[in-house]
Amino acid sequence: MNERDRAGLAATAHAAPGQAPRGAAASGHADTGLAVEATGLAKSYKDVRVLDGVDLRVPAGTVFALLGPNGAGKTTTVRILATLVRADGGQARVAGFDVAQDRSKVRRRISLTGQFAALDEVQTGTENLRMMGRLSGLSRTQARERAHELLGQFELTKAAGRRVATYSGGMRRRLDIAASLVARPSVIFLDEPSTGLDPQSRLAMWRVIEGLAASGVTIFLTTQYLEEAERLADRIAVLDAGTIIAEGTAAELKRKVAAQRLDITGASRAAYEQLISYFGTRIVHQDDGSLTVGVPTEGDAAEVRALLDAADPGRDLIADFRLHSVTLDDVFLTLTGHAK
């Protein structure tokens, strides 16, 4: 969602728009206000360089998406940041502490929810959450109350007494996230949160994440779904083959390629040929069957009008035109040079 919507939601969660969200001081480094700061992360498994110099900066209280195809190194990055894996090179600070030197301190302030539910199938939902609560240092009563609270928040109260093995995929994911929230972390890592979910569960998951974001925690998610990154994240970094190839807001990334594409259809084959020779190297798309050429444009009315007039002063070459908004798919294609 965009900045305005997030600020609006945050306002209803007792934080004034424009102000640093509640919890930012706790989650971010005192000087930099960054919840996650990584420089030159490198990791190899056997002979494969999975990460080859990854830099990341995530301001506290924001939602950050690491976007990339399968095998890009997203899970490795998240596991290094969550202190579960040691990087071969580079540094990272999460929630204000170094992931290599102060692992315990980092772990106490973060949580990681991976693709595969980290729950005991044989225990019930309540038992799982109570156990996590006790392990986080809560007393028996506190753990019981916290479990009850989270089960209600994630609409799992009815299934709370059933074993996790009986839960659906969506319910398991929700319980998994609930489990990671027991200790009230200030930075939440979500590794591919909606992979494998049906469209309805995916929508429900997005609402859950948006709700979490509104409460002021920092969310770092990885995804291979461009739509997900666009919808949820304030900033996106594109990871491919172990390096960050682009970073910015969804709008900024789209602008890197070209804001829009103007597809012009010729009135006849001769007109089509003339348009091709006029636009020359500017053409980014060509279709002989429909006699259409596509050229990049910012998309505003003045530029489009000028473009059409310049190409066709006699008003007899162009039969039709269409304006396409560039999607992140196009961005991905351009930046990585291959389909995701």
Next chain:
Amino acid sequence: MSDALIMAGRSLRLSARSPEALLTALMLPVMLMVVFVYLFGGAVNIGTAYVDYVAPGVLLLCAVTGAATTAVTVCQDMAGGIIDRFRSLDVSGTAVLAGHVTASLLRNFVSTLLVIAVAFGLGFRPHSSITAFAAALGLLLLFVAAASWFAAAFGLLVRAPEAANSAMFFLMFFCYASSAFVPVRTMPTWLRGFASHQPATPITETIRGLLLGHSRPLPLGSALAWCLGIGVVSMGIAAVLFRRRTA
């Protein structure tokens, strides 16, 4: 410390909820006792009632079978995602493993009592004081603890729970090639050497001596040394293996 207790509680709950595993853990030892006494009772000439001779050996075998389950449960944990969750909650690997071992101890305590009861039913009559009986039980549990840590380390070594089950057969071999079921002197020379110098023999001899009220000196020192040695070394190896697999 409290983490280890919470982990033990968890492992116990997991054990109680796998009915097949629990049934096997309780019924298999009982069946073994019955089979060995009736199968070999008539054929083996010991001088005393065979049930009296073999009961300690079967107790050891049951302990081994029960401890080997630890290898499977540890392997299952590693194969799933729950270990990541525990690590991110800053629970140490030792606490997780100690939880499994503690549950194993409690499971085996129950099955041991059950097997002793069955042995009584088959004619086993210990000639020991209360202290000797308690000492025998204590040594048996110490052995269970050591074997459980060994099994835990084994469970960290293999990748599939089915392979972890093979830990059972490896440990059982030690029981068979010892004085648990037949006197060592009746074995062929090549086996005798192995049997006299492996841990199961002094442990069985000590338990047997305590239970039957033997007057001659028992290899208690050797038995204790073996148990503690195996336990401590296994604990160390398990810690190293856990760290290596979760790097």
